[in-house]
Structures are given as C-alpha cells and as structure tokens.
Amino acid sequence: MGKSLYQKIFESHTVAKLPSGQCQLFIGLHLCHEVTSPQAFAQLREEGQKVLFPERTFATVDHIIPTTFPERNRPLQDGISEEMFSHIENNTKNNGIKFFGPSTCEQGVIHIVGPEEGVTQPGMTVACGDSHTATHGAFGAIAFGIGTSQVADVLATQTLAMSPLKTRRIKFTGKLKPGVTAKDVALAYIAKLGVNGGVGYAYEFAGPVIEEMGMEGRMTVCNMAIEGGARVGYCNPDEKTFEYLKGRPYAPKADKWDEAVAYWKSVATDADAQFDDEVEINCDNLEPMVTWGITPAQAIPLNGNMPKIDEFEGSEKKVISEAYEYMGWEEGSKMIGRPIDIAFVGSCTNGRLSDLQAAAEIIKGHKVAPTVKMWVVPGSMKIKVEAEQLGLDKIFKEAGAEWREAGCSLCLAMNPDKLKGRQVSASSSNRNFKGRQGSPTGRTILMSPAMVAAAAIEGKITDVRKYIK
Numbered sequence: 001m002g003k004s005l006y007q008k009i010f011e012s013h014t015v016a017k018l019p020s021g022q023c024q025l026f027i028g029l030h031l032c033h034e035v036t037s038p039q040a041f042a043q044l045r046e047e048g049q050k051v052l053f054p055e056r057t058f059a060t061v062d063h064i065i066p067t068t069f070p071e072r073n074r075p076l077q078d079g080i081s082e083e084m085f086s087h088i089e090n091n092t093k094n095n096g097i098k099f100f101g102p103s104t105c106e107q108g109v110i111h112i113v114g115p116e117e118g119v120t121q122p123g124m125t126v127a128c129g130d131s132h133t134a135t136h137g138a139f140g141a142i143a144f145g146i147g148t149s150q151v152a153d154v155l156a157t158q159t160l161a162m163s164p165l166k167t168r169r170i171k172f173t174g175k176l177k178p179g180v181t182a183k184d185v186a187l188a189y190i191a192k193l194g195v196n197g198g199v200g201y202a203y204e205f206a207g208p209v210i211e212e213m214g215m216e217g218r219m220t221v222c223n224m225a226i227e228g229g230a231r232v233g234y235c236n237p238d239e240k241t242f243e244y245l246k247g248r249p250y251a252p253k254a255d256k257w258d259e260a261v262a263y264w265k266s267v268a269t270d271a272d273a274q275f276d277d278e279v280e281i282n283c284d285n286l287e288p289m290v291t292w293g294i295t296p297a298q299a300i301p302l303n304g305n306m307p308k309i310d311e312f313e314g315s316e317k318k319v320i321s322e323a324y325e326y327m328g329w330e331e332g333s334k335m336i337g338r339p340i341d342i343a344f345v346g347s348c349t350n351g352r353l354s355d356l357q358a359a360a361e362i363i364k365g366h367k368v369a370p371t372v373k374m375w376v377v378p379g380s381m382k383i384k385v386e387a388e389q390l391g392l393d394k395i396f397k398e399a400g401a402e403w404r405e406a407g408c409s410l411c412l413a414m415n416p417d418k419l420k421g422r423q424v425s426a427s428s429s430n431r432n433f434k435g436r437q438g439s440p441t442g443r444t445i446l447m448s449p450a451m452v453a454a455a456a457i458e459g460k461i462t463d464v465r466k467y468i469k
C-alpha cells in the first residue's frame, strides 16, 4: 500500500522509539524568532548544553520590531521589545546561528523568510516556536509549531518526542472564479471543518485548485491550518515548488540540484495512499470570504448572512452569542457595507509579493477613503525591495496608504502598530480573536488582500470584483 507524504517524512525522520511510546523525530530545519526563543537559550546555558547543529537553525526578528522609523531605530523604545531583540542577536551570535536581521536586509516574518531564503525545502521536518509553522508545509515538508521547552529540546538534541498524527486529505475541486483567492479557500475550509476539526490531524491540501495555485497561495492555505486545529498542513511538491526554490540563497546548488529534486519528488504522496479521512470541497461557487466573529471559522461568503444564534445549540451557541456580544452586529445581518477604520495588508498569511500586487492592482488609481487608515506592511525586507522595484510603493502612497518596513505589525500588535478602542480592521492576517490587534475591544475582519484594498477605497466592506480591471 502506498504512503502519504506525511507518513514518508515522519518515518524517515524517526530515529528511535521512546519508552513513552512516542517517536524521537529528527528536525531537519529549526526556525526561531525573538518571542519564543530567549528562555530556551537560557535553559541551555543553565544546563551547560550546546546547540547541537547550529547550521540547522535560522532566526529573525518579526513580532516586536516596529514598522516605521524612527521607532525602528535601536535601542527600541519599549524595554521588553529591546530585550527580546538583543537576546536573539546575542544568542544567535554566541551559538553560530544565522540571524536574518534588519541590518543585512534579510529580516522579515519567519514564515516568509524561510521559504524566501530557500532554507525551507521539500521532504524536511520543520519546527518553530510559532503556531503558524505549517506555512512551510506548502513546500511538501512536515512543519509544525512547538512550545518554548521544545525549542530547547531542538536546540540541544535536534530532535523532538512526537506521536504521528492521523491524516486527512482535503481535495479542492473545481476552479476559482476571478476575485477569489487562496485566502478565501483557507477561510472556506476552516468554516466548513471548524476551528477544532483538524485536532489530531495533519491536513494534506490537494486537488486541481491547489495544483493551479502558485507557491505563495499554497503558503496562505497551509498557514491557516492551525486555525482549523491542524498542527500540520501541506501540499505535495511539484514543478512549481522546484521552480520557486531554484537559485534561492540556501537552495541546493547546481551540482546537488538534480539529486535534491529526485528526493523531493520521492516524498510526494503515492497514488494509492490511504488517509484516515478524506474531504472534498468544490470551489466552483466559492465567493470572497469575510469573517464576522471572533474565530476564523466564523466566516461567511461576502454576500451571505451571519448566522442566527438559535440555529445553534450548546457550546456552539455560546461561542456564537459571545461573538455577537463582542462584535456588536445584529444577528442574521450582512457584513457587506459595514464601515471599517483600518485596512491592513501584511502578515505571514498575506504579506508576500503576490499579495501586495493583488492589493495594488485594486487600489491603483483610487484613493483610500478619508475615514480609513491603510497600512501596507511587506512580510520581509526582500519583498519590500522587490515591491519597490515594481513601483508598488508608489501606487499605495499615491492612494494615501502607508508603506511600511517588514514585520508582523498589526497581525498581533506586539509592536507599536495597534488598533484603538472599538476600531474595525479589515485585515489580511489570520486571527480575529478578541483583542488580537492590540485594543482589548478592537474588531478584526479577516479577508484577502484584494478585499482589504477594496474596503479601503470605499471605507466599508465591499465586493472586490467591482474593481477588477
């Protein structure tokens, strides 16, 4: 019987069976950011341990770094942020770990930098102290988030104690209509399967819609796996994957390339592989999606109605009521037409070049509504440079948007970018939890970058398809 990519990679990276029944899994690539690593490095120091394979860890600074000058200048005004920044700089320097920092113009959100530098490759196990690590699964890797104590385990042993997950293949069939994007696909599967639907599973994203999608779209789809409860989400590697990686700084060089591609091809799911579960989602009639509530699963098609509280029972009813209470909308009403205050294009979900291009295409020749502030935050410094070479910065600035430096920015607001009071944000990020964007009463509406741009123009949630040229 054939095997899935998940099974192949998990088995080939298992170095031992532990007395606990778990497997000791070798971690090919470890990614680090400033929030979840300082304690792990401190633990190693206290225990007198060394980083076993420093060449397998790569780090950057993303969450706390301001996206404007002079706030970005060191020392950072916020003491805790400055401390985290110095820790990651010193810890990487003292342990011989590569740091993609702002001074070398390689900095960015870790899940954007890994693929961009070519350190993320098919067939790998990838771990990072961050829940959105499944992003790297877009390359045909098993990638998952870990906690700080596990970060210490990886630094010291390059392995983790893990149990294999069950597998679910989600086949996206049909064809996306114009104006419908990878973000809408992501919101659609989470809305269908629920925020806990993927608990205990690795999600394989497959089918013609995924095959058609570019690498950046696949990263968006995988990025949000955890929002549907799945710690791992991946796509099978194909020619687009190899094309994306070719020539990247850490990708295999010419003499090693063919060998690498042969291995990468070998890890793809076999035609006769069995899954614990299979789901099909037809995308022919998929509409642009928007969230209305406080979880990414509380998402509806743009022209749809929000649910009525009475349609639900038990704990589900409680979550729905809580969402209405927090957001302050009338139950059963629509999201289209609701005013927004902030429009945010960025994050590891939708802060890549194609996302900025999609937003720029919509906003070109228009102005941001006077009631709205629009922030465009490239996911990495390299993306910023590429976007500027294409003139995207000018398009945004002419429209009245702010063009910023790379970082997580408003996605989690662990930096100066924050909502104020009850502000409503149209956001291309991945989480709409209560208080997520820096104000304890702020409200987040998740959507695609193109939808954010359209909302910025009108000052309210609107149909992006009106603006497709």
Ligand SMILES: CC(C)[C@H](C(=O)O)[C@@H](O)C(=O)O
Binding pocket: 035, 036, 063, 129, 130, 131, 132, 145, 412
């Ligand atoms: C700060 C970090 C641990 C966190 C995560 O794990 O995802 C953050 O990136 C987020 O998106 O909420």
Ligand code: SF4
Binding pocket: 062, 063, 109, 110, 111, 130, 132, 347, 348, 349, 407, 408, 411, 412, 429, 430
């Ligand atoms: S961009 Fe947002 S989701 Fe991604 S790592 Fe940063 S805070 Fe987390």
